[in-house]
Structures are given as structure tokens and as C-alpha cells.
Amino acid sequence: MNSIIKNIIRYILLVLIQVFLLKNTVLFGLNTPYLYILFILLLPFETPNWLLFFLSFLIGLNIDIFNDTVGLHAASxxxxxxxxxxxxxxxxQKDNYESDPEPTLAIMGFRWFFFYALVLTFVHxxxxxxxxxxRFSEIPATISRVFLSSLFTLTLIFIAELLFFRKKQRK
Amino acid sequence: MLNLWRFINKYNAFFFLIIYLTISFILLIRNNDFQRASTFNTSNQIVGSIYQEVNSVNKYLDLNLVNDSLAQENIRLRNQLKSSFLDDSIVTKLVTDTVHRVKYEYILAEVINKSITSRNNYITINRGSREGIKKGMGVIGPSGVVGIVWNVSENFASIQSILHEDTRITSSIEGTPYFGPLIWEGKDPSTVTLTDIPNQLDLKPKARVITSGLGVIFPKGILIGTVLKSGVKGGGSFLDISVKLATNFYALQYVYVIKNNFQTEQEVLEQANKESLNE
Structure with missing residues (x-):
């Protein structure tokens, strides 16, 4: 129950931050962070696949509705x-952990989380x-945007994770 | 049957991927269709009114920049007033009253949502078909051209800004007879490229780029930007001119929609030309 409420709050918060704060934030030309994918990253491991896909689709569509790009964020x-x-x-391997592990920096450690966040951010x-x-002709320019935006998003993801890192350690 | 179910179950992630990706692409392609009035659009009532609420808070943050640009526009207009010129003419001439034949009317609108960083950018304003806004009208800001009206609902309208790959605004350089389309290459939201200008033109840096007055959307002589640099691309006979946009899209708060009262007449005439050519 606790986890459900936590994820609902996270969903609302990330959508609001993305739509009203980060949408027109720009670094070097046209590179924007897409922090909302943190929601997909942080869903607990025991989320069934159908729910994971449904929620990912939902948050993508939600961002789309505010950006006039229906289907674009949803697909990615x-x-x-x-x-x-x-x-x-x-x-x-779920057997290695005593109680339900979560894909967070605090529980899984820096190396695993960095790899995980890097791959997912880049793919997205x-x-x-x-x-x-x-358009194929614009792929080189797009790839450089992908790298710089990923860097920007990753930085924000790690800032967000480190902000909540200490809280969990204290428990 | 049971085996099939087991197979689907084992690779369920893949099947979910296919299902949701198909839905997304159907939505993406349907929404791209220009002619179809989209249900998910910011000109749609709910999202439009949410943005209006947020904007009422947000607009205080840019107040300095907005005030500056409005003050500059006032100065520019004041400089054009008849009273600021020395009256040394002794010639009297007949004045024709043309008030009943106004060609361009301006409708003031407030920006309630905008995108700047995508490949194709749109702006939503709080005026719609109720105030007489129609698809295809030109939109300018206090300092220069902004874009063209794209979709209209009752109370809102979305504008396809200059920062869009399909926007082509015919523009020319002040003092020259040449004109060409303006293209945004999707790299920097403050520069666009003016193409199709013959390369014999001796171009001064900081020359003003203005609307050409061809077509029915913009009146002649509205500022678009200033020339940054020019060069010939790949040995062609046309210049590619980088233009620094006059409009700062980050600080854009108020825009004017241009209504051309003779648009239909001109379009009907030009359409008739095309039809008689085809016959």
C-alpha cells in the first residue's frame, strides 16, 4: 500500500515538474532533460509486466497531451x-536479497544504478x-542532441536520487 | 492451445511492447494528419484552461523582459508618428479617406503555452474562433514575426512558430528586391536561414530581414531579424544567409494575430489563375 501511494505521488510530481518546469529548459542549443522517465526507472521490481507497460504508456501519453505530440513520448x-x-x-537475482529490493541508488548501489539509468535514458x-x-538526413544532429540531453537527464536523475538517498539510509 | 498460451506468457514483455507500440504509432500518425481536428490538442478546453491557470502565475517571472519589449515597440511606433517628423512641405494634396477599406486588422492575444526546444514548435494563445481567428493567419510579436495560426478551437488557437520544419515565410532583405523562403534548421532557437537569395547581392552585416509582402499572410515590412552571416553553400548560385531572429521566444508573452480582410479575394483570384492554366 505504502509503495502504491509513493508511486502515485511520484507520478504526479514528475509530470508537473516535466510539464511546467523542464519543458523549455535548454542547455547548449536544443538539449532538454526528460526527468519524468525516473518514474519508469523507480517502479518496484515486483511490478507485473502488464502494469509496467500500462504505466509507462500512461505517463508517456500524459506528457504527450501537454506537449501536443500524442503518441511520441508514449512510444519511447x-x-x-x-x-x-x-x-x-x-x-x-531476486534470491540474493532478503526483503523486496527496489531499483534505487540507495539499495542497488552506484555501479548497478548508473549502468541501469544510463542505458534506459539513452534508449528513451x-x-x-x-x-x-x-528523417534520416538529420540523424547526426539528432545523435548529438541525444547524447547531450541524456547527460542532462542523468545528472538530474542522480541529483534526485541523492536527495532521497540519506533518508533511506537512516531508516 | 495451452502451449500457445505458455509461449505468449513466457515472452509477455515482447507482446506488450508490440501492443502498446502499435497504439502509440496509430495515435502518432493520426495526430500528424494536418486536416484532422485533433482531440488531444492544447487548444482543447481542459488542457488549455490548465495552462491558462499556470500561466497567470508564470507571467510575473518574465515581466521585466516583456515590459522591455513592449516599451521598445512603443518607441518604434512613436518614431513613426507624423508629429515626430519636421513638417516642411508646402505641397497640399488630396487626402483620400481609406478608413472604410482597412486591409489588415490586428487581434491581441496572450501566450498561454509554448514549446521552443522541440524540432517542431507550437505556441498556444487564448483567442480562438470566437474572436475571429482562422487557420492560416499570420502572427507577430512586439519585436517581430512569430508564426502562422495552425489549429483553432472556440477559445484557443495553436500557432506553428517559425521554429518548425514546415514553416516557410517569404522574406526579403530591406532595400533589395530579392526574396526567398525562411527555413529553421532545428539547431538554435534564435537563428534561422534565409535561402534563394542570388549571390551577386552585396550584403551588409546587420541588414534587416523583413517580410516581403508577397502572399496573403503578412503585410510588407514587418521585421523578422538581422543578418548574422552569409555564404554560398556547395558552389551554388544562391546565398544561405543566417538570420538572428528579432523575436525572443523565451520572453514572448503577447502576440498580435493579423487578419487580412482581402485574403479571400486574393486567394480566389489566384486559384482562378491556376484553374485556367490547367484547362
Missing amino acids: CVITAFVRVSITSITV HFFLLNFEVF
């Missing part, structure tokens, strides 16, 4: 969810920006 979020399923099934941004442009 669904792909991100698929990559998340693949990564967790390869790298996480790659598909998002390429779907948006949808």
Missing part, C-alpha cells in the same frame, strides 16, 4: 519499459528524438 516510454524488463531479468532519448525528427 513503452520501448524504455521493454528494455527495463530485459535488463532487470538479466542483472537482478534515442527513440524520442528520432521519432520526433523522423
Whole structure:
């Protein structure tokens, strides 16, 4: 129950931050952070696949509605969810942990979380920006946007995670 | 049957991916269709009114910049007043009263939502079909051209800004007869490229780029930006001119929608030309 409420609050908070704060935040030209994918990253491991895909689709569509780009964020979020399923099934053995592990920096450690966040962010941004442009001739420019935006998003993800890091340690 | 179910169950993630990706793409392609009035649009009532609420808080943050640009516009207009010129003419001439034949009317609107950082950018304003806004009208800001009206609902309208890959505004350089389309290459939201200008033109840096007055959307002589640099791309006979936009999209708060009262007449005439050519 606790986890459900926590995730609902996280969902609302991340959508609000993304739509009203980060939407027109720009670093070097056209590179925008998409922090809302943190919601997909932080869903607990025991989330069933159907729920994971549904929630990813939902948050993508939610961002889309505010950005006038229906389907764009939704598609890239669904792909991100698929990559998340693949990564967790390869790298996480649930038997090694005593009580329900969560994909957070505090519980899984820096190395695992960095790899996990890096891959998911990159996949999401790659598909998002390429779907948006949808033109082969502009791929080199888009790739550089993907790298810089990923860097920006990753920084924000780690700031957000470190903010809540100490809280969990104290428990 | 049981085996099939087991198979689907084992690779369920893949099947979910296919299902949701299909839904997303259907939505994406349907929404891209220009002619279809979209249900999920910021000109849609609910999202539009949420943005209006948030904007009423947000607009205080940019107040300095907005005041500056409005003050500058006032100065520019004041400089054009008849009373600020020395009257040394002794010629009297007949004045024709043209008030009943106004060509361009301006409708004031407030920006309630905008995107700047996407490949294709849109702006939502709080005026719609109720105030007489129609698809295809030109939109300018206090300092220069902003874009073209794209979709209209009863109380809101979305504008396809200059920062969009399909926007082509015919523009020319002040004092020259040449004109060409303005293209945004999607790299920097403050610069656009003016193409199709013949390369024999001796271009001064900081020359003003203005609307050409061709077509029915913008009146002649509205500022778009100033020339940054120019060069010939790949040995062609046309210049590619970088133009620094006059409009600062980050601080854009108020815009004017241009209504051309003779638009239909001109379009009907030009359409008739095309039809008689085809016959």
C-alpha cells in the first residue's frame, strides 16, 4: 500500500515538474532533460509486466497531451519499459536479497544504478528524438542532441536520487 | 492451445511492447494528419484552461523582459508618428479617406503555452474562433514575426512558430528586391536561414530581414531579424544567409494575430489563375 501511494505521488510530481518546469529548459542549443522517465526507472521490481507497460504508456501519453505530440513520448516510454524488463531479468537475482529490493541508488548501489539509468535514458532519448525528427538526413544532429540531453537527464536523475538517498539510509 | 498460451506468457514483455507500440504509432500518425481536428490538442478546453491557470502565475517571472519589449515597440511606433517628423512641405494634396477599406486588422492575444526546444514548435494563445481567428493567419510579436495560426478551437488557437520544419515565410532583405523562403534548421532557437537569395547581392552585416509582402499572410515590412552571416553553400548560385531572429521566444508573452480582410479575394483570384492554366 505504502509503495502504491509513493508511486502515485511520484507520478504526479514528475509530470508537473516535466510539464511546467523542464519543458523549455535548454542547455547548449536544443538539449532538454526528460526527468519524468525516473518514474519508469523507480517502479518496484515486483511490478507485473502488464502494469509496467500500462504505466509507462500512461505517463508517456500524459506528457504527450501537454506537449501536443500524442503518441511520441508514449512510444519511447513503452520501448524504455521493454528494455527495463530485459535488463532487470538479466542483472537482478531476486534470491540474493532478503526483503523486496527496489531499483534505487540507495539499495542497488552506484555501479548497478548508473549502468541501469544510463542505458534506459539513452534508449528513451534515442527513440524520442528520432521519432520526433523522423528523417534520416538529420540523424547526426539528432545523435548529438541525444547524447547531450541524456547527460542532462542523468545528472538530474542522480541529483534526485541523492536527495532521497540519506533518508533511506537512516531508516 | 495451452502451449500457445505458455509461449505468449513466457515472452509477455515482447507482446506488450508490440501492443502498446502499435497504439502509440496509430495515435502518432493520426495526430500528424494536418486536416484532422485533433482531440488531444492544447487548444482543447481542459488542457488549455490548465495552462491558462499556470500561466497567470508564470507571467510575473518574465515581466521585466516583456515590459522591455513592449516599451521598445512603443518607441518604434512613436518614431513613426507624423508629429515626430519636421513638417516642411508646402505641397497640399488630396487626402483620400481609406478608413472604410482597412486591409489588415490586428487581434491581441496572450501566450498561454509554448514549446521552443522541440524540432517542431507550437505556441498556444487564448483567442480562438470566437474572436475571429482562422487557420492560416499570420502572427507577430512586439519585436517581430512569430508564426502562422495552425489549429483553432472556440477559445484557443495553436500557432506553428517559425521554429518548425514546415514553416516557410517569404522574406526579403530591406532595400533589395530579392526574396526567398525562411527555413529553421532545428539547431538554435534564435537563428534561422534565409535561402534563394542570388549571390551577386552585396550584403551588409546587420541588414534587416523583413517580410516581403508577397502572399496573403503578412503585410510588407514587418521585421523578422538581422543578418548574422552569409555564404554560398556547395558552389551554388544562391546565398544561405543566417538570420538572428528579432523575436525572443523565451520572453514572448503577447502576440498580435493579423487578419487580412482581402485574403479571400486574393486567394480566389489566384486559384482562378491556376484553374485556367490547367484547362
